[in-house]
Amino acid sequence: MKPPPTxxxxxxxxSGKSREPEAYARPTPKVSRQKKAKILTPAERAAFLAARPDLKPKG
Structure with missing residues (x-):
């Protein structure tokens, strides 16, 4: 037997109404604890790329 259409x-x-403020759950503590990305200074970037020749741009 076929189930009734949902x-x-x-x-x-x-509820038929738009519930935008509650559309997404609040971030869990684990998400909040994620480390932010470190932005390298130009000197740090140059030193890192000098140590990793495989990452140098092809050009």
Whole structure:
């Protein structure tokens, strides 16, 4: 036997109205603890690339 068609209004959490402020869950503590990327100074970048010749741009 075929199940009845599911409508968007039948799904959980569907009030029919846009709920933009709650569209995404708040970040978990693990996401908040992620390290921010370090921006290298030009001197640090040059030193790093000198140590890694495989990463030098082809040109």
């Amino acid at each position: 409508r968007l209004s039948d799904l959980k959490g569907g």
